[in-house]
Amino acid sequence: MHIIESGNVAAATGVKLSRAQVIAAYPITPQTPLTEKLSEFVESGELAAEYIPVESEHSAMAVCIAASTAGARAFTATSANGLLYMSEQLHWAVGARLPIVMCVANRGIGAPWTVWNDQQDTISQRDVGWIQIYANDHQQIIDAVIKAFRLAQTVSIPVMVCYDGYLLSHTYMPFEEPAQSSVDSFLPTFAPTHFLDPENPGNFNTVTLPDVRPDVEGVIAPGYIEIRHTLHQDLRAALDTFVEIDREFKKEFGRGGNPLIEEYRCEDADFVAVCIGSLSYQLRDVVDGMRENDVKIGVMGVQMYRPFPDEAIVRALAGKKGVIVFEKALSYGNQGALYADIKSALYKSAERPFIHNYILGLGGREIKTQHLLDALTASCTSPDTFEDAPRWIGLKL
Amino acid sequence: MRKDIIEIRWHGRGGQGAITAAKIVANAAFVSGYKGVVMAPTFGTERRGAPVFTSLKISKEKIYDLSPITTPDMVVVLDHTLLEEVNVVAGLKEKGLVVLNSPRPVSEYTFDGMTVAVSDVSKHAVEAGLPPGIVNSGIIGAFAKASGLVDIDVLVQAIENEFSGKKPEKNARSARIAYENTADNTADNTAIGGNK
Amino acid sequence: MTTDKFCSMLSRSKPGPGDGGNTGSWRVLRPVINLEACIPAKRNKMACFHCWLYCPDSVVSKTIPPVINYDYCKGCGICAEECPAGAISMVDESTPLVEDK
Ligand code: SF4
Ligand code: SF4
Numbered sequence: 297m298h299i300i301e302s303g304n305v306a307a308a309t310g311v312k313l314s315r316a317q318v319i320a321a322y323p324i325t326p327q328t329p330l331t332e333k334l335s336e337f338v339e340s341g342e343l344a345a346e347y348i349p350v351e352s353e354h355s356a357m358a359v360c361i362a363a364s365t366a367g368a369r370a371f372t373a374t375s376a377n378g379l380l381y382m383s384e385q386l387h388w389a390v391g392a393r394l395p396i397v398m399c400v401a402n403r404g405i406g407a408p409w410t411v412w413n414d415q416q417d418t419i420s421q422r423d424v425g426w427i428q429i430y431a432n433d434h435q436q437i438i439d440a441v442i443k444a445f446r447l448a449q450t451v452s453i454p455v456m457v458c459y460d461g462y463l464l465s466h467t468y469m470p471f472e473e474p475a476q477s478s479v480d481s482f483l484p485t486f487a488p489t490h491f492l493d494p495e496n497p498g499n500f501n502t503v504t505l506p507d508v509r510p511d512v513e514g515v516i517a518p519g520y521i522e523i524r525h526t527l528h529q530d531l532r533a534a535l536d537t538f539v540e541i542d543r544e545f546k547k548e549f550g551r552g553g554n555p556l557i558e559e560y561r562c563e564d565a566d567f568v569a570v571c572i573g574s575l576s577y578q579l580r581d582v583v584d585g586m587r588e589n590d591v592k593i594g595v596m597g598v599q600m601y602r603p604f605p606d607e608a609i610v611r612a613l614a615g616k617k618g619v620i621v622f623e624k625a626l627s628y629g630n631q632g633a634l635y636a637d638i639k640s641a642l643y644k645s646a647e648r649p650f651i652h653n654y655i656l657g658l659g660g661r662e663i664k665t666q667h668l669l670d671a672l673t674a675s676c677t678s679p680d681t682f683e684d685a686p687r688w689i690g691l692k693l
Numbered sequence: 694m695r696k697d698i699i700e701i702r703w704h705g706r707g708g709q710g711a712i713t714a715a716k717i718v719a720n721a722a723f724v725s726g727y728k729g730v731v732m733a734p735t736f737g738t739e740r741r742g743a744p745v746f747t748s749l750k751i752s753k754e755k756i757y758d759l760s761p762i763t764t765p766d767m768v769v770v771l772d773h774t775l776l777e778e779v780n781v782v783a784g785l786k787e788k789g790l791v792v793l794n795s796p797r798p799v800s801e802y803t804f805d806g807m808t809v810a811v812s813d814v815s816k817h818a819v820e821a822g823l824p825p826g827i828v829n830s831g832i833i834g835a836f837a838k839a840s841g842l843v844d845i846d847v848l849v850q851a852i853e854n855e856f857s858g859k860k861p862e863k864n865a866r867s868a869r870i871a872y873e874n875t876a877d878n879t880a881d882n883t884a885i886g887g888n889k
Numbered sequence: 890m891t892t893d894k895f896c897s898m899l900s901r902s903k904p905g906p907g908d909g910g911n912t913g914s915w916r917v918l919r920p921v922i923n924l925e926a927c928i929p930a931k932r933n934k935m936a937c938f939h940c941w942l943y944c945p946d947s948v949v950s951k952t953i954p955p956v957i958n959y960d961y962c963k964g965c966g967i968c969a970e971e972c973p974a975g976a977i978s979m980v981d982e983s984t985p986l987v988e989d990k
Contacts, residue, residue, distance in 0.1 A: 300720050300730060393896055452896045463759045468716055468732035470723050490901050501900045512905035518898040526898040533894060577757035581695055662760060 297473050303464035306434040306471055307373070307399045307457070308333035310441030312343045313479040316397075317368040317486075320348040320359035324378040325411045326461040327401040331373055353378040357385035357396075364394035365500060367491035369445065372396070375461055376403035376410075376417045383421060386454075390425035390527065392501050395448030395486065397441065398426075400458045401465040402573065402624075404659040412660020413461040415572060419601075419625035419633050425527055427455040427534060428602040432558070432577050434471040436599075437464065439551055442474070446483050446541050451534045453527070460574045462660070474549055482548045531603040538600060554597075556605035559612055561587065562594030567676050568613060569595045571622040572634060575663065579622070582668045591676055598634065606641035613642065619651040620675045622668070623686075626655050631686050650679040656689035663690070698729070699842065700762040701749040704781050705771035708741040710829030713855060714771070715749045717833055721843045721851040722751045729756040744779045751842070769836050770794060771814075771828050782807060792839045792875075794832055799876045810839035812875040814867075821867035823860065830856065830864035834871030845872050906948045906961040916964030918979035919986075920957055926976035930954035940968035940977060959986070 301309070307330050311319070319338070321331040337343035346363075350356045353374050360370040374382065379400055389396050400418050404410040418428060429444060431437040437459050444455040459465060490498065504520045511517040518526075535556065542555035560580050562568055569579050576597030586593050596612060598605070613619055619642075623632035630636065635653035642648050652675045657663045667689050675682070701718070705711030712734050719730045729752035735745045748762040764784045773795035775781060782791060782804050789807050794814035802809045812835035814828045821831070830852050837845045845868070852868055853861040920940075924930040928937040930953060940957075941949045948958040949968060957968075969977040 298723065300716060300723060300732075391900075393899060450895070463733075466734055467759055468719060468730075469756075470719075470728075470730055490899070497904055499900075499902045499904050502902075504900050511902050513903065517902060518900075522898045523900055526896065530895045574759060578759065580757045584695075664760070665758065 298470050299473055300468050300470045301434070302329060302466055302468050303431075303434050303437050303459055304328075304330035304401065304466070305333050306438040307441055307459070308337065309473055310438040311371050311397075311399075312337050313438075313474060313476055314371075314397075314442050314445045314483055315369065315480075316343070316345050316371040316445075318346045318348065318360065318363035318370045319372065320350050320356045320363070320370070321372045321374070322350055322353045322356050322378060324353070324375045326403060326413075326465040327373045327375040327378070327399065329465070330399060330401065334371075353382040354385055357382040357389060357398075360396045360398075361385060361389050361392065361394055364389070364396050365392065365492050367486070367488050367493075369449075369486045370394075370396045371398065373399040373401070375401045376405050379417045379421060380405065383424070386421060386424045386426060388501075389454050391523070393452040393527070394454060395445075395452055395488075396454040397444045397448055398454065398456050399437075399441065400456050401461040402458055403461040410659040411461075413463050414624040414658045414660070415458070415460070416625040416658070418456060418458045419572075419623075421456075422602050422633060425453070425531065426602065427451075427453055427531070427538075427600070429455060429457050429600050430573050430598065431457065431459045431464065432574050432597055432599075434464065434469050435551065438471055438473065439545065439549070442479055442483060443538075443541055443545055443552075443555075445486075446545075447534065447538050449486050449488075450541065451530055451537055453530060453534060458573070463574050472551075478548050482545060535600070535603050535605055535608075554599060556598075556600045556608045557612055558597040558599055560595045560597075562596055562612060564592060565594035566592040566617040567594070567620065567672070568616050568618075569593065569620045569622060569668075569672060570598065570609075570634070570638065571595075571624075572598045572601060573624070575622060575624065575657070578663065578665070579668060582665055582672065585669065586672060586676075591673075593672065593676065601634070604637055604641070606637070609638060610641050610645060613638075613649060614645065615647070616649045618675060618679055619649050620654065620672060621651065622654045622656060622671075622689075624655075624657045626686065631684070635686065650675075650682075652679070652682050653684075653686035654689050655686045661690050695752070695758075697754055698750050698752040698756060699767075700765045701751070701767045701769065701840075702762050702765040702781075703747040703749060703769045703771070704775050704779060705745055705747075705829070706741075706775070707743045707745050709771050710827075711745060711747050711771055714769070714829040714833055715747045717830075717848065717851045717855050718836065718843065719749060719751070720854070721848045724851070725843050725847055727751045727753055729754050731756045731759060733759055733761055735761075744775055746779075765789065767792065767836075767840055769832060771832050773797070790839060792832070792836050794828055794835065799878050802878065808839075808877060808879065810835060810875050810877040812838075812871045814871050817870040817874060818867040821870055822863040823867055827864070827867070831867040831871040834868035834873075835875045837868070838872045838875040839877060845869070904947055906946060906958055911960065912946060912963040913958075913960045916959075916962060916982055918964050918966060919959070919982050919984070920962065920964070920966065920968050920977050921980050922955060922957065923976045923978065924954050926974045927954055927972075928974050928976075937973065939971045939973060943967050943971040
């Protein structure tokens with residue numbers, strides 16, 4: 297059934313259909329309507345979950361960690377400074393390998409205070425070890441939430457589903473709400489192998505010595521570095537697992553097919569614009585316009601940013617003349633994080649395309665189609681005049 | 694950039710329900726075959742009573758650009774007192790349409806060559822049995838008449854769905870009365886529906 | 890879809906003495922039970938065992954009398970703090986061990 301609702305409601309509906317069992321969240325713009333909607337679902341009995349109001353985002357994640365350790369399907373949502381406030385617990389959740397799912401309505405970070413969209417919040421958390429999936433419209437939000445629960449419990453790694461604050465969280469557009477029965481058959485009940493069980497007590501994530509050592513039964517137990525190495529290996533393997541999960545999702549629901557990257561008119565393109573989030577859809581109109589003027593250009597949205605789908609990206613960019621990376625975040629003091637990642641992935645390619653970086657839209661600065669057109673035109677017509685440093689779009693002073 | 698998109702800007706005051714009105718039209722448009730429907734409220738700091746606007750874009754194809762409307766085809770004004778505070782016709786395309794809730798006759802309004810349609814929605818809402826001040830259902834009737842974009846019956850159905858549990862019949866009646874009582878500034882009152 | 894390949898190494902273990910390594914070497918003060926005062930020892934009844942319950946390293950046995958495993962007792966003194974009979978004293982680690990009688 298199609299409904300027209302906000303992106304936050306799309307996310308909440310996905311959480312409801314996924315039958316989350318414990319929800320803990322602290323309100324922060326622009327995420328708030330999502331958890332408000334969830335509290336309504338719980339209140340009305342539509343969702344059989346424990347809704348735990350907490351006094352901070354740090355506590356929200358702590359509650360999710362506890363609930364997930366006890367074997368419950370846990371969910372939270374946040375934005376911007378709220379995400380950063382829970383950062384310490386984010387590391388814990390992933391180190392403990394808990395399949396928590398969290399939505400982040402992307403918002404710029406203070407200071408100075410802003411409530412508007414950019415992606416600095418989640419991009420700054422890219423090295424935590426959480427899986428990061430980005431949605432470009434409401435259909436992708438609700439679908440990504442459902443897939444995220446499946447992925448998280450398959451690989452025992454928490455997943456962030458990120459979408460642009462306001463641009464997606466507060467806009468309304470039509471999307472298909474999947475049937476509960478289909479979601480139930482796609483997403484099996486969460487049945488962890490290890491969980492807090494009074495009948496079978498265990499130590500979880502206690503002080504782990506630098507070296508390996510025998511445990512109480514004399515079996516050699518891993519040290520910290522082995523456990524972290526396993527996490528990294530599992531994250532890399534999660535790329536293939538997500539492709540598989542997406543394939544099964546497509547079988548059940550008929551949607552998907554672009555789990556890692558989403559390409560638009562890239563096949564015969566000389567130039568490819570790359571970005572994360574809803575901007576990649578806005579760029580489609582620009583690309584269409586440039587195509588009418590015989591510029592062979594396409595756009596690629598990066599759907600999964602961590603683990604980084606380097607092989608898929610390198611394959612997609614093979615033989616291109618130029619790559620233009622637009623980012624609503626950056627690694628301060630260096631360059632755009634995505635730009636640096638893509639450059640690094642392309643390093644092993646035999647023929648490397650030129651690659652440019654644009655920073656734009658920080659703190660909700662409106663991204664004008666004309667700006668995008670100007671930037672792409674400049675990059676495609678005079679690639680050699682660019683420094684490696686990013687160019688900033690839309691600065692007025 | 695795209696010519697297939699109809700852009701409608703809704704002006705109201707915080708709390709007046711402009712978002713709900715635009716959402717109802719979005720639903721009705723979608724049901725009527727417009728696959729691309731995007732509604733974007735003013736982002737950020739909203740407070741009751743302050744002027745706000747909502748962008749509604751409608752197309753037969755999927756819409757990718759979520760940025761606010763700057764060159765609308767139509768503007769809908771839920772409250773004529775806004776005209777003193779806001780330039781509601783800013784960016785309005787040539788021969789664009791202004792739909793206005795006002796007790797004054799349409800002849801009192803000239804917006805530089807634009808088509809103007811007026812209905813006293815506040816009054817009609819009370820006639821329909823709604824408490825004073827509920828204008829977001831009624832304005833849809835005026836919009837339906839003036840724009841001809843979406844059938845009034847489809848809109849009334851969308852109103853009843855949206856207001857289920859919140860006086861659906863009275864809100865629907867308010868829209869129907871406003872629909873019947875919308876006048877425009879063309880000689881024979883036939884510019885109405887011009888964007889069909 | 891197989892999940893076996895994931896989570897081959899985790900920090901999850903059975904609780905028991907030695908889970909944190911050979912913690913006996915950490916000790917500065919050594920808990921010593923005075924069997925004259927210890928409730929189960931005195932009454933020959935399975936009673937009390939606060940020391941067994943509270944020891945964070947599970948190194949006190951639930952036996953008559955309770956016995957501390959000094960290979961793993963880290964000397965935290967919680968048992969001495971919790972003992973309702975005041976039967977446990979923390980003595981300097983340099984004091985020679987006396988065999989229980
Ligand atoms: S807590 Fe004290 S009294 Fe009780 S069993 Fe242990 S040593 Fe004995
Ligand atoms: S001092 Fe007592 S409580 Fe602490 S480890 Fe040793 S026996 Fe256990």
